[in-house]
Amino acid sequence: MKIVLSEDNEILRKSLSFFLTSKGFSVDQFSDGQEALEAIKQNSYDLILTDINMPGISGMEITQYVRKNISPDIPIIIFTSSGVEQTELDSFDIGANEFIAKPISPAVLLIRINKLLNIRL
Template structure:
């Protein structure tokens, strides 16, 4: 998953990066509310971890703006030292999906974020992602189409999961490159090669095509193509 951490405590941010990056997640960080809101507006994130007390714009203001005009659907988990029931109710009332009081366990934070991401996607039921007859079992990492097993390498499977979670929306090339290579993508267009492998696996043996390309922009999974889509690029 790709996370945005909006938190002004540098030591805590360093701990979050060390834990989540070691487990294969991608993180961005903002030291204040205004920067966090800008990053949330300019980028796609699977979830946002938002501190309550922040410089320039506090967490409540950031959350209200997110829900009003920027990312209405992104899961937001608030981190705070405020532990009173009234504070929790207020956070949930203004649009937080979850609430965790400092200090907290990193494994619990990860589990809560993954649960919120699953709930945010209407395509996830019983730990499964499904687009038409294409199914990914998140508990076993098995992929099938029309009940036929599809063998994928781990990198290609990660790309497919990101596309399935976003479907039918377009996923920018930059987002997919981050999934594979983080902040240091290769100079050569290796993403195109990876997408070619994925297309051969999930589309080539079947009559209908699910993986579509918007040249130089990104990729999407959908039952039907749009005028901008290409199926073989």
């Protein structure tokens, strides 16, 4: 399973990438939203993980682009450090499948990924 991980916090991005790789996933990681979107346009991914606030373009913009131009079905999980309820509602309105507030528990993330990808543990 191939995942794109778009997160500008280097420590979080690298630790999540390491964790997911150790669980058998192939992870392409990006610190810039525009770079992540270019990779999404050029490659086929099974899942998109993106922070909401990214340099280049935001996770919301990535989600909107994917939903309108690539696939209505690819699972998308949005991360944010914002505790604002409206942000979460907006994420679902534009097509995100899951919304995870930071700090992110890798174990909880894995359960949500497996659920979205219909992977049995």
